[in-house]
Amino acid sequence: MTPTPATACVLIIGNEILSGKTQDTNLQFLGLELAKLGIRLEEARVVRDEPDAIIKHVNECRAKHSYVFTTGGIGPTHDDITAECVARAFGVELVLDPVAVELLKRGGRPLNEARLKMARVPRGAALIENAVSNAPGFRIENVFVLAGIPAIARAMFAAAAPLLVAGAQIHSASVDVFLREGDFAESLERIAIQHPEVDIGSYPFQRDGRFGASLVVRGTDRPLIEVIVQEIVSAMTALGGETALKP
Amino acid sequence: MTPTPATACVLIIGNEILSGKTQDTNLQFLGLELAKLGIRLEEARVVRDEPDAIIKHVNECRAKHSYVFTTGGIGPTHDDITAECVARAFGVELVLDPVAVELLKRGGRPLNEARLKMARVPRGAALIENAVSNAPGFRIENVFVLAGIPAIARAMFAAAAPLLVAGAQIHSASVDVFLREGDFAESLERIAIQHPEVDIGSYPFQRDGRFGASLVVRGTDRPLIEVIVQEIVSAMTALGGETALKP
Numbered sequence: 001m002t003p004t005p006a007t008a009c010v011l012i013i014g015n016e017i018l019s020g021k022t023q024d025t026n027l028q029f030l031g032l033e034l035a036k037l038g039i040r041l042e043e044a045r046v047v048r049d050e051p052d053a054i055i056k057h058v059n060e061c062r063a064k065h066s067y068v069f070t071t072g073g074i075g076p077t078h079d080d081i082t083a084e085c086v087a088r089a090f091g092v093e094l095v096l097d098p099v100a101v102e103l104l105k106r107g108g109r110p111l112n113e114a115r116l117k118m119a120r121v122p123r124g125a126a127l128i129e130n131a132v133s134n135a136p137g138f139r140i141e142n143v144f145v146l147a148g149i150p151a152i153a154r155a156m157f158a159a160a161a162p163l164l165v166a167g168a169q170i171h172s173a174s175v176d177v178f179l180r181e182g183d184f185a186e187s188l189e190r191i192a193i194q195h196p197e198v199d200i201g202s203y204p205f206q207r208d209g210r211f212g213a214s215l216v217v218r219g220t221d222r223p224l225i226e227v228i229v230q231e232i233v234s235a236m237t238a239l240g241g242e243t244a245l246k247p
Numbered sequence: 248m249t250p251t252p253a254t255a256c257v258l259i260i261g262n263e264i265l266s267g268k269t270q271d272t273n274l275q276f277l278g279l280e281l282a283k284l285g286i287r288l289e290e291a292r293v294v295r296d297e298p299d300a301i302i303k304h305v306n307e308c309r310a311k312h313s314y315v316f317t318t319g320g321i322g323p324t325h326d327d328i329t330a331e332c333v334a335r336a337f338g339v340e341l342v343l344d345p346v347a348v349e350l351l352k353r354g355g356r357p358l359n360e361a362r363l364k365m366a367r368v369p370r371g372a373a374l375i376e377n378a379v380s381n382a383p384g385f386r387i388e389n390v391f392v393l394a395g396i397p398a399i400a401r402a403m404f405a406a407a408a409p410l411l412v413a414g415a416q417i418h419s420a421s422v423d424v425f426l427r428e429g430d431f432a433e434s435l436e437r438i439a440i441q442h443p444e445v446d447i448g449s450y451p452f453q454r455d456g457r458f459g460a461s462l463v464v465r466g467t468d469r470p471l472i473e474v475i476v477q478e479i480v481s482a483m484t485a486l487g488g489e490t491a492l493k494p
Binding site for chain 2: 014015016017018019020021022023024025027028029030031032033035041042043044045046047048049053075076077078079107109110112113114115117118149170172180181182183185186188189192193199200201202203204213216218
């Protein structure tokens with residue numbers, strides 16, 4: 001019996017993502033990095049800067065997944081409420097972390113109330129290093145609280161990654177086929193049914209006026225993935241479709 | 248008493264978004280378009296191509312929001328399971344829609360089982376026009392099922408928009424301030440507390456080596472928004488911060 005793989009959920013916190021002001025890019029980054037660690041990103045949720053919503057989603061997701069990563073809402077302004085909400089989700093107080101205070105002092109700016117807010121973490125939380133600026137992230141149990149700014153989110157994830165229990169790395173290989181999905185779907189489904197141990201996805205495209213699809217095989221057994229890609233190439237060639245393996 | 252504004256949830260369906268293979272752009276588009284219609288996008292969820300997860304999230308979200316928009320999973324391949332899952336969420340059968348069959352015939356390609364799958368919709372659903380290709384989306388009650396390919400998702404949303412009950416349009420105005428968030432947070436919070444009828448967000452940036460933040464005011468009363476932006480400019484100027492109004 002294979003052990004249950006670790007799963008993760010990403011909680012993107014911020015009105016700016018839902019209003020369309022800001023294009024999120026942290027989800028794609030976290031999806032790629034978690035796959036490298038063999039941690040299956042099961043779902044993501046985008047929530048507004050509203051305490052009840054944040055608390056509810058933190059509690060639902062931490063009960064359901066091995067790891068939860070939040071992004072956004074840990075700055076000094078009034079709309080940064082993630083730390084407070086995570087504390088409330090865990091039913092603990094928000095406390096001033098003396099190490100975080102020292103880190104913030106390094107910035108050389110006055111430590112006013114707003115900046116001190118960035119040193120307040122839920123009781124029992126451990127800091128996550130921020131190699132880009134001074135304000136740290138934090139972890140409490142299985143919830144990792146990262147910044148929203150992409151460069152800082154990346155640096156914090158890198159600092160937190162060694163704490164994660166990695167599974168078997170998830171590999172992928174893909175081939176582009178210049179056929180319409182409707183013309184190869186039945187053939188591809190037969191291959192997918194024969195290989196339930198991998199995920200096979202079909203992602204249609206139109207390129208220089210030609211229709212086609214990227215067929216992606218994902219799983220933990222790299223040699224098997226290569227074999228399945230070759231099966232797909234043969235099946236597509238039999239249908240008269242040109243194929244192009246991706247590097 | 249103002250009526251409760253319409254709310255929406257976006258359900259992004261697809262392993263490719265969670266694996267990091269594909270960068271989603273539909274959420275930002277829908278966020279911007281819904282704001283224009285005065286519909287508040289409350290949350291979004293990204294889920295894998297797995298029936299139980301899709302059914303659960305469809306049912307949770309349709310009970311909670313005025314409108315649910317799903318993207319992805321309505322093509323002809325084996326991993327396209329959105330229509331089937333939405334039918335199961337509503338407890339109705341999936342039936343072949345004769346109008347959809349006629350639309351698919353226009354493509355001039357053989358109507359095999361895979362293509363016919365794109366003409367199957369939950370019983371009681373109404374088709375949503377697809378001005379880009381032939382396979383339609385559909386609506387059942389308050390759930391709008393759109394394609395994942397951005398150009399097609401946009402076309403389907405345009406076709407569905409006249410069905411939505413619009414609220415007061417949500418306007419926004421913003422000003423960039425060249426101060427660090429920690430230096431203006433208390434001042435900005437005072438303004439935010441005085442104006443609970445608008446949302447004020449602060450989004451920090453680093454530009455040509457200078458730190459600053461975009462301060463965004465959002466709400467339905469456009470003249471009031473302009474007044475508040477001027478209050479913010481005055482407050483930031485008093486702190487010695489250069490400001491730049493955005494067009």
